[in-house]
Amino acid sequence: MSEPPELRTSSPDLASYRLRRERELGSLYATARSLTALGELDAVLASIVHAAHELIGTDFTYLSLLGPDGEVTLKASEGTISSTFNEARVPSGTGVGGRVIATGAPAWVSNYLKTRDVPHDRTFDDLVIPEGMVALLGVPLLVGEEVIGVLFAADRTERPFEHDEVALLSAFADHAAIALNNARLYDESRSALKQLQAAFLTIEQQVAMMERAQSVHESLTNVVLKGGGADEIAQLLVEHLKGAVTVFDRTGTVTATCSLDAEVVQSAQRPSPDAVEQARQSGRWATTTDGTGLWHSAAAIQAGDTHLGALLLTRTEEPAPVDIRMLERAAQIMGLLILKETAVAAAEERVSGELLTELLVSAPPVRPTQRARAHARGVDINLLNVVVVAKSATKSASEIGRRLHAQSPEWNGLAGEHLGRAALLAAAPDPARLAETVHRRLRRELGSAVRVVAEPVTDDNWRKAFELAGKCCDLMQSLGVTDRGSTAEPFAMFALLFDTERASDLDRFLADSLQPLLSYDRHRSTQLVATLSSYFGNSGNLTRTAGALQVHMNTLLKRLDRVESILGADWRTPDRALQLQVALRLHDLRTRIE
Structure with a gap:
């Protein structure tokens, strides 16, 4: 190789030039050796830009990698001053980097913003201004024939880049590309190893998980057989899964909670957890995290297409797949319990309604068999002194009857549907107050207007009291009274209409x-x-x-x-x-x- 023309006539300059080249080459090979000792990808990227900055001596250096989407993303920098510059993403066909990727050869400009020799990207140009970048040199990072990225050296003043600088940075980039590729392979190998380790659990772990799941299943089955409920299921899940367990009904109301950590259970009971809503919509399960670092896993309680509620597991660590399966199994058991309770309640309503109908259609006196059946249900017929009739323009009689049945134990009574009307036989000292109380509760539960009439019973003639209360209830609607609880007394002037x-x-x-x-x-x-x-x-x-x-x-x-x-x-x-x-x-x- 011939010497540069400017050094042929001056021996001292030639000696100085050779000495500088020897130092640069020595630094180059020393740096290259140091790169080979690194394994982590992020550490290799940071080391490359730091070594390039020291080696080439420009104001700052940075490195961008070519992604599969065709964009060039800045991965590491040294000497930059603008925080936004480190977020640069540039299309591969633009800028100095675009030319380097397209040609596989170095390229430089003395003033980047003023040059028109390369296509500009407006987003990147906006980042260049606060950084103060002017002169820019880019060299390819080559793995074989493939360009995987570009190494850049930049100055904040306008100037050309000498052939020696380009050659030195290119030589360094060749070594850096090898170290970078090795780091990428190392990361891929380590990731593959982790996946392999996760995929092949030991036989002992698998057996332990199966035994644990079997134990939970057996315990859940025992809860059903022993007549347990939501509280027992929540406690059982906490014993096996830790954290906190919350049980929600179909309306989103909390019906049971259990936790070893009061703070965790308070977090679980916050209104409308996202996991619960997602599980309800999917009909299966969902897991979310919140800003406090807690994991929320919910499983929907379903019966066909009917949503019955949800189970929510809240704890500080992410649940494993086996934990989710346990939660789903518990939700299935909970669904069976709810269906069982619903069936029992329906049977109770039916029996109560049948006895109510018998009393309302039969003439006094009450038969001994009727007294015995009522006594078996904890009802003393001798105390049933008020008949309540409720009606709504928007709710069915059967729905109102179910609400009255739920209230009937408070007044030691019977409730159900008779002749298309929801009715309640109750033991109450004050019929007017009973009407107001029943009206207030029905109004709140139904969320709509409802008419309630309470009529005292005389001589065990429940049928007459029912007819008077029912007729008065109809009269209230004709008079424009749609939302009130009362006796028939305030409507006495219209008694000719409802007194049969x-x-x-x-x-x-x-x-x-x-x-x-x-x-x-x-x-x-x-x-x-x-x-x-x-x-x-x-x-x-x-x-x-x-x-x-x-x-x-x-x-x-x-x-x-x-x-x-x-x-x-x-x-x-x-x-x-x-x-x-x-x-x-x-x-x-x-x-x-x-």
């Missing part, structure tokens, strides 16, 4: 008061009854009455003349008018109820 024993009295009263008008309307298809109701409803004001009926004033006057011809001239007198108004109101309400 006075039905004949109502018929006679309406016949004496309105029968001529009703017959006239029926035979001639007129509207005299409706006209008279509107007339009284508008306090006798003819203009408002005509407007309400949407008829001409002459038409209204003719109708009122016809009323007078049928009822007599005294129909406007105070006593006769009051009788007509009451009769018209009762007739209208009875029509609505029937």
Whole structure:
């Protein structure tokens, strides 16, 4: 190789040049040897940029690797001042790095931002400005014929890069690429080893896991056979899985908890854990973590497509697959318990409802067999002194009946559905307070308006009390009362409507008061009854009455003349008018109820 022209005539300069080259080469080979001693990928990357910075002497150096997505990502740097620069991601076809990757050869520019010889990436250019980068040299990191990355040397002043600098950095990059590839292979080998170790558990570990799972399964089965519940399942899981276990019902309400750590169980009971919601949506299980470092694993309690609740395991370490399987198995057992309890409750409701129906349809006195059946259920028939009827415009009678059944033990009573109405036989000293209490609870549980009427029982005649309460409940709706708990007493003025024993009295009263008008309307298809109701409803004001009926004033006057011809001239007198108004109101309400 010939000497550089500028050194041919000066022996001292030649000696200085050779001495510098010897130092650079010595540093190069010493650095290369140090790289071969490293194994960790991150340590190799940091060592490469540090050694390059020391070797080439520029303001800063950095290294980017080519990813499978075609982007060049900065992995390590030395001498940089901007924190955002270390987050650079550049498309492989842009910048100095793009040219190096495309050609497999070094490339440099004396002023990166001003040059138009290479394609620019706006995102990377925005990072270059705060870093103050001007001159830039890039050399390829080659493994065989493949470029795996680029090693860069940069200055914050404009200048060219000499041939010796390019050659020195390229030589270093060749050694660095080998060390980098070895580190990558080392990482891959170590990762493969870990996967192999995880895949091949020892026979003893597998046997221990199977025995542990079998033990939990047997314990869960014993809980079912012994009639245990959610508390026993939660305690059993904590004994085997540690941490905290929380049981949620279908509404998300906590029904049982168990934990050896109070702080962990408090975290588990926070509203709407993400894992519980994810498990509910999937119908299986889900695991999440939170900001406190706790792991939450939930398993859905399902019966077909019906969601019955969830089991939540909360602890400080990630659950193993066998732990998740135990949690799922416990959720299945919990589902069986819930179905069992539901079946028992349904049978109890059915028996209670059947006895309720017998008492409501039978005439006094009560048969001894009925007393015995009630006594077997803890109910003393002699104390059942109030009948409660509840009705809602939005909820079914069966649903309200189930709610009443749940409340019935508090009043030593019976509840169910009879003739399409939800009913309760109760022992209570104050029917009005009972009506208010039942109404308040039903209103809260149903989340909608509900009418509740409580009627005292006399002479063991529950049927009469039921009929009065039911009719009054219907009357409340006709009167626009949709959400109230009361006895029938406040509606006594309308007793003719709901007291079945006075039905004949109502018929006679309406016949004496309105029968001529009703017959006239029926035979001639007129509207005299409706006209008279509107007339009284508008306090006798003819203009408002005509407007309400949407008829001409002459038409209204003719109708009122016809009323007078049928009822007599005294129909406007105070006593006769009051009788007509009451009769018209009762007739209208009875029509609505029937």
